[in-house]
Structure formats: structure tokens, C-alpha cells
Amino acid sequence: MLRVFKEALLGFSRAKTMSLFAVVATGFSLFTLGLFVLVLLNMNTLIRRLEDKVEVMVYLKDNADMASVGMAIEDLGRLEGVDQVRYLSKDEALERFRADLGPDSDLLQDLETNPVPASLSITMKPGFRDTLHVRQVATAAGDLSFVEEVDYGREWIRRIDIFKHLVGVLGAGTGAVLSLVAIILISSAIKIAIFSRSKEIFIMKIVGATNGYIRRSFLIEGFLKGALGGSAAAAMIYGVSEAFAKHYVQITRFPEDYYLLTVLAGILMGLVGSWISLGRHLRRV
Amino acid sequence: MIFFKDVSVGYPRRGTVLEGINLHIGKGEFVFLTGPSGSGKSTLLKLLYHELRPSSGEVIIANFSSRRVKKRKVPYLRRKLGIVFQDFGLLENRTAAENVGYALEVTGVPRSEIRTRVPRILNTLGLSNKARSYPQQLSGGEQQRVAIARALASEPFVLIADEPTGNLDPEISQEIMRILLEINTLGTAIIVATHDYSLLKGREKYRRLHLSDGMLVYDGPVEGFRMPDNSTGAQAAGEIT
Numbered sequence: 248m249l250r251v252f253k254e255a256l257l258g259f260s261r262a263k264t265m266s267l268f269a270v271v272a273t274g275f276s277l278f279t280l281g282l283f284v285l286v287l288l289n290m291n292t293l294i295r296r297l298e299d300k301v302e303v304m305v306y307l308k309d310n311a312d313m314a315s316v317g318m319a320i321e322d323l324g325r326l327e328g329v330d331q332v333r334y335l336s337k338d339e340a341l342e343r344f345r346a347d348l349g350p351d352s353d354l355l356q357d358l359e360t361n362p363v364p365a366s367l368s369i370t371m372k373p374g375f376r377d378t379l380h381v382r383q384v385a386t387a388a389g390d391l392s393f394v395e396e397v398d399y400g401r402e403w404i405r406r407i408d409i410f411k412h413l414v415g416v417l418g419a420g421t422g423a424v425l426s427l428v429a430i431i432l433i434s435s436a437i438k439i440a441i442f443s444r445s446k447e448i449f450i451m452k453i454v455g456a457t458n459g460y461i462r463r464s465f466l467i468e469g470f471l472k473g474a475l476g477g478s479a480a481a482a483m484i485y486g487v488s489e490a491f492a493k494h495y496v497q498i499t500r501f502p503e504d505y506y507l508l509t510v511l512a513g514i515l516m517g518l519v520g521s522w523i524s525l526g527r528h529l530r531r532v
Numbered sequence: 533m534i535f536f537k538d539v540s541v542g543y544p545r546r547g548t549v550l551e552g553i554n555l556h557i558g559k560g561e562f563v564f565l566t567g568p569s570g571s572g573k574s575t576l577l578k579l580l581y582h583e584l585r586p587s588s589g590e591v592i593i594a595n596f597s598s599r600r601v602k603k604r605k606v607p608y609l610r611r612k613l614g615i616v617f618q619d620f621g622l623l624e625n626r627t628a629a630e631n632v633g634y635a636l637e638v639t640g641v642p643r644s645e646i647r648t649r650v651p652r653i654l655n656t657l658g659l660s661n662k663a664r665s666y667p668q669q670l671s672g673g674e675q676q677r678v679a680i681a682r683a684l685a686s687e688p689f690v691l692i693a694d695e696p697t698g699n700l701d702p703e704i705s706q707e708i709m710r711i712l713l714e715i716n717t718l719g720t721a722i723i724v725a726t727h728d729y730s731l732l733k734g735r736e737k738y739r740r741l742h743l744s745d746g747m748l749v750y751d752g753p754v755e756g757f758r759m760p761d762n763s764t765g766a767q768a769a770g771e772i773t
Contacts, residue, residue, distance in 0.1 A: 450621055455611035455686065456638035
């Protein structure tokens with residue numbers, strides 16, 4: 248086994264150009280795929296951050312009965328997707344309004360009475376911050392007798408929904424295309440590499456090498472090329488990911504498991520590619 | 533040792549390539565296989581190393597029958613055969629010694645044995661000083677000698693040479709022939725396919741098989757050969773099948 252491995256390494260160094268081509272093709276394809284995944288991950292982070300701002304504001308009438316409000320808080324809390332229902336007294340609401348206004352909060356200086364109503368702030372669990380679930384909660388709140396008005400940033404949520412959808416569709420489409428290109432590129436590189444050695448395969452057969460022996464040596468080479476290409480891709484992705492993280496503070500880094508996955512994908516492609524292209528040569532006696 | 537029993541090879545498009553071949557080649561024989569290009573010489577040799585199977589009839593070589601041998605057993609047959617081609621079939625990126633050793637490596641001969649066997653074979657063929665040369669650094673004759681060395685590495689009982697001198701000039705061709713005959717004296721059967729009839733000159737005692745349009749039209753000593761359309765001569769030779 249060790250000898251077969253050594254022989255594969257030798258074969259690799261002997262067919263330098265073709266082997267290099269296969270490694271570069273693998274590396275480049277997986278690097279592109281990795282970058283794409285990195286972009287997608289950051290898009291998702293962005294979406295999550297936008298969704299964090301999703302909140303249903305329920306403004307209460309000034310004469311709202313505190314006991315009913317208390318019960319409503321419990322009822323609303325039980326609705327599907329609701330994370331937290333928080334009561335904001337008139338004073339707290341004013342404080343929050345002041346904070347929202349920022350430097351313009353001077354405007355509120357001269358008020359004699361507090362014009363801001365008491366309110367309930369309802370936050371949603373992740374995964375429920377979409378139009379459908381938020382509207383259900385808003386409708387339920389709006390039906391309460393002591394509620395003046397419900398505001399949930401309808402337009403904001405709609406936009407997030409569209410954005411999410413777009414990222415999903417474009418992501419899946421681009422991912423599929425990139426994967427396909429990667430598979431075609433890598434398999435043709437391997438095919439060419441093996442074709443360039445059809446004479447060698449012929450000689451191996453003529454001197455009595457079994458198909459198993461031939462397959463084994465080429466699979467080991469495919470494994471090595473794939474591992475090398477995958478590692479190169481992982482290294483390049485790491486470089487890009489770290490460079491961005493250094494310059495743009497809020498980037499989501501490429502997850503550590505994915506580096507391993509990239510190398511494994513390279514190995515898999517190397518093995519499968521070799522297996523398929525060899526099959527054609529070996530079928531002939 | 534080698535039997536052809538009513539062997540025919542046909543392809544759907546090309547039609548019949550070999551037809552009704554019957555022959556027997558014994559242990560340690562030396563046989564010339566002649567005939568114009570396209571007469572079926574290469575096809576006949578391919579049947580020997582089971583690159584091809586007959587459409588009908590049976591080819592038996594050693595204890596391998598074309599009827600019964602399984603595809604995965606074919607490599608084990610080939611280890612008992614030495615095969616030499618017109619274009620040498622050497623791997624360009626390996627030295628002469630590596631090319632010879634390669635044949636042993638792929639069949640699982642231990643490295644230590646390869647190390648002793650390869651120099652011995654190269655020496656037999658007068659290639660000791662070329663062991664580290666790459667094929668492109670060798671002359672055509674030297675390359676063919678390396679190819680013969682590789683074919684002999686596995687100590688085959690028969691050496692099959694398909695136009696071994698086809699790419700060589702006459703003088704070198706004669707040298708290759710002398711080498712093949714010498715190998716034969718050591719007990720290895722040899723089958724040489726050629727359409728260069730000058731190689732047969734001075735070797736009248738050896739057996740000659742002549743193919744014409746896929747049929748074996750002569751099987752006898754070189755000296756008795758007559759073309760079959762020269763019917764009197766052929767009958768006089770008494771060897772037409």
C-alpha cells in the first residue's frame with residue numbers, strides 16, 4: 248500500500264503540468280464556491296440584524312385598566328412566535344422616545360404633560376420575524392378594547408421579507424451554477440490528466456497490472472490532487488475572510504468546520520473524477 | 533502451448549478480419565507471422581494477449597482459454613507474456629531501468645527483487661550503460677531493446693513482437709532480430725509479426741505463418757514459402773491450409 252502511495256506521488260511529479268492543472272482547477276473552483284458561501288453567510292447575518300429590529304408596538308389608551316393589560320400581556324405572550332411582551336409606562340415610553348430622538352430630544356423639554364402613551368413592546372422569536380407572524384400578533388393586539396393603535400413597521404418587514412427571498416433564490420441559483428461549473432471544471436481537468444496518461448494505462452495493462460492496481464494508483468493520485476486543491480482553496484478563503492475581518496469589523500468569518508469541508512470536497516471530487524474517467528479506460532480489456 | 537481452434541474475428545462494420553484460423557505453436561518455438569498490412573497480423577496477436585476475443589472458435593494460451601477466462605484473470609495471463617510493439621511503448625518520463633522495473637512493480641514483485649533483476653536484464657541486452665537514460669536520449673534500436681528488456685522482465689514463456697522493427701533502419705532491424713533469436717535459444721517462444729520480408733533472409737529453417745485477407749494461407753518453414761495464388765509452388769510446398 249505504501250508503495251502504491253509512493254508510486255502515485257511519483258506519477259504526480261512526473262505529469263507535472265497536467266497534475267498542476269487539476270489541482271489549480273480544484274482549488275480555484277472550491278475557492279469560488281467558498282467565497283460565495285462566505286458572502287451568503289454575511290447576507291444571512293445582515294438579515295438577522297435587520298430582523299432584530301422587528302418589534303410590534305402596541306399603544307394603550309390612557310384609561311387602560313391595568314388588570315386587563317396584565318392579562319393581555321400573558322395572552323399575547325402565548326401567541327405563536329412571540330418572544331417577549333414588555334410593558335412600557337408613560338414615563339418609560341417618553342424616555343425611550345427621547346432616546347430615539349437623540350440630539351433632537353430638546354424638543355420635548357418644554358412639555359407640561361407627557362403626550363406619549365403607555366405601550367407594550369412585543370418582540371418575536373427568530374424565525375417568526377416575518378410579515379405573516381408579525382401581522383397575526385398585531386391583529387390580536389389591535390382587537391383589544393384598550394388598545395389605541397398598533398405599529399409594527401409593516402413596510403420594513405415587507406422589505407426584509409423580499410430581501411430574504413431574493414438572497415434565498417439568488418443564493419440557491421448561483422450556488423447551483425457555481426457547483427456545476429466546479430464539477431465540470433474539475434472533472435474535465437482530471438479527465439485530461441488521465442487521458443494524457445492513456446499510454447501509461449495501456450502499458451500497465453500490457454505488462455499485467457490488474458484493473459484494481461491501476462484504479463488504486465489513480466485514485467490515490469486523485470485523492471492527493473483533491474486534497475491539495477481543497478487545501479489551497481481553504482487557505483485562500485482563510486486569507487480573504489481574515490483580510491475582510493480586519494478591515495470591515497462586522498464580517499462573519501468562514502466557519503472553521505467549513506475549512507475541513509472544503510478540503511473534504513476537494514478529496515471527494517478528486518476521487519470521483521478519477522473513478523469516472525478511469526472507468527472508460529478500464530472497461531476495455 | 534498455444535492453440536487456435538477454428539478462430540474467426542469479425543466486426544459489425546469492418547466485416548471479417550480473421551477467418552477459420554487453426555494453428556498450434558509449441559514450447560520454445562520461433563515463428564514469423566507475415567502478411568501485408570491489414571491482413572490480420574495484429575488482430576491475431578491481440579487474440580494471444582486477450583486484448584481481443586474471437587467471434588467464434590477458441591484461443592488457448594497456456595491454461596487460459598478465450599472461452600472460459602474471466603476478464604479479471606487476463607492480467608495474470610499477460611504476466612506470462614512479453615509484448616513488444618513497433619512504437620516501443622516506453623514511458624517517456626521514466627528511465628530505461630525504471631521502464632523495465634515498472635513492469636515488475638505493477639505486478640507486485642518485491643522491490644528488492646526488482647533491484648537485482650533489472651540490471652541483469654539490461655545487461656543481457658547490452659544496456660547497462662543506458663540504465664539511467666530517458667527514452668528520448670536513446671536511439672530507436674536502444675529503445676526497442678529496452679522494450680524487449682521490459683517484456684522479458686517477467687520471464688515470459690512467449691515473447692510477442694508486433695512489427696518490432698517497423699520504426700528502425702535495416703541494420704538496427706537485423707540487430708533486433710539477432711537479439712530475438714538469441715532469446716529464443718534460451719527457451720522463450722517468440723512470435724514476430726512483420727511485413728519486412730528481408731528479416732526472413734538467412735532464417736530459412738524457422739517457421740512462417742502467412743496471413744492474407746484474414747486467412748492463414750501458409751504455415752511452414754520460411755524456405756518453403758510460396759504465395760497461394762502461385763498454386764503449383766504452394767502445392768509443391770504442401771503447406772497450404
